[in-house]
Amino acid sequence: GESVGLHLPTLSVQEGDNSIINCAYSNSASDYFIWYKQESGKGPQFIIDIRSNMDKRQGQRVTVLLNKTVKHLSLQIAATQPGDSAVYFCAESLSGNTGKLIFGQGTTLQVKP
Amino acid sequence: DAMVIQNPRYQVTQFGKPVTLSCSQTLNHNVMYWYQQKSSQAPKLLFHYYDKDFNNEADTPDNFQSRRPNTSFCFLDIRSPGLGDAAMYLCATSISYNEQFFGPGTRLTVL
Numbered sequence: 646g647e648s649v650g651l652h653l654p655t656l657s658v659q660e661g662d663n664s665i666i667n668c669a670y671s672n673s674a675s676d677y678f679i680w681y682k683q684e685s686g687k688g689p690q691f692i693i694d695i696r697s698n699m700d701k702r703q704g705q706r707v708t709v710l711l712n713k714t715v716k717h718l719s720l721q722i723a724a725t726q727p728g729d730s731a732v733y734f735c736a737e738s739l740s741g742n743t744g745k746l747i748f749g750q751g752t753t754l755q756v757k758p
Numbered sequence: 759d760a761m762v763i764q765n766p767r768y769q770v771t772q773f774g775k776p777v778t779l780s781c782s783q784t785l786n787h788n789v790m791y792w793y794q795q796k797s798s799q800a801p802k803l804l805f806h807y808y809d810k811d812f813n814n815e816a817d818t819p820d821n822f823q824s825r826r827p828n829t830s831f832c833f834l835d836i837r838s839p840g841l842g843d844a845a846m847y848l849c850a851t852s853i854s855y856n857e858q859f860f861g862p863g864t865r866l867t868v869l
Contacts, residue, residue, distance in 0.1 A: 679857070679858075681860075686862075686863075686865075687862050687863065688762075688764075688848050688850075688860035688861050688862045688863045689801065689848070689860045690860070691857060691858075691859065694857065734800055734801075738855075745803055745806075745815075746801075746803065746858060748800035748801050748802075749800060750800060751799075751800055
């Protein structure tokens with residue numbers, strides 16, 4: 646059947662504020678999670694990942710939190726900058742399987758100057 | 759710089775006219791993937807090669823085929839493009855089933 650475009654949720658933040666992007670994943674057996682940033686007209690860019698044996702991982706200005714109890718993943722961006730404006734996708738994977746990434750719906754982050 | 763390259767970046771084809779999209783990589787990764795991403799949607803895996811082994815997703819239409827002549831190159835063939843096949847096509851690579859690196863994508867328009 647023909648696919649219908651989905652409306653991506655949008656998060657609008659002021660430059661310099663912190664951003665929190667949330668994602669609910671579907672498979673309780675998934676054990677590897679990734680956040681990707683996709684700017685307009687470009688491919689997804691890896692931001693940060695986390696494995697299921699952790700509940701928090703920090704990178705440069707970004708933190709990923711994993712709550713396996715409620716199958717929830719979040720991405721926190723500190724001191725959001727205009728260059729952070731993009732669509733953010735979470736993805737889940739079951740290691741040892743085909744390596745297939747299942748992408749979430751995506752959130753559009755708009756940074757207001 | 760090691761990277762994933764997709765050519766062309768924009769491709770226009772006619773309804774029913776076969777089209778081939780190409781992907782090359784300088785990362786020497788053994789796994790290569792093809793994703794389809796329609797407007798305002800998440801990428802959807804079509805198939806992947808693990809080394810020379812082809813792995814098709816169950817819901818990928820037969821209209822989509824792939825070739826991997828060597829480690830560096832992978833092609834996506836659309837035998838008879840329909841209007842519903844207009845999308846961004848993304849190539850990705852990885853070392854075994856680890857972090858995937860994406861190319862910039864090819865935007866396909868079907869007239």
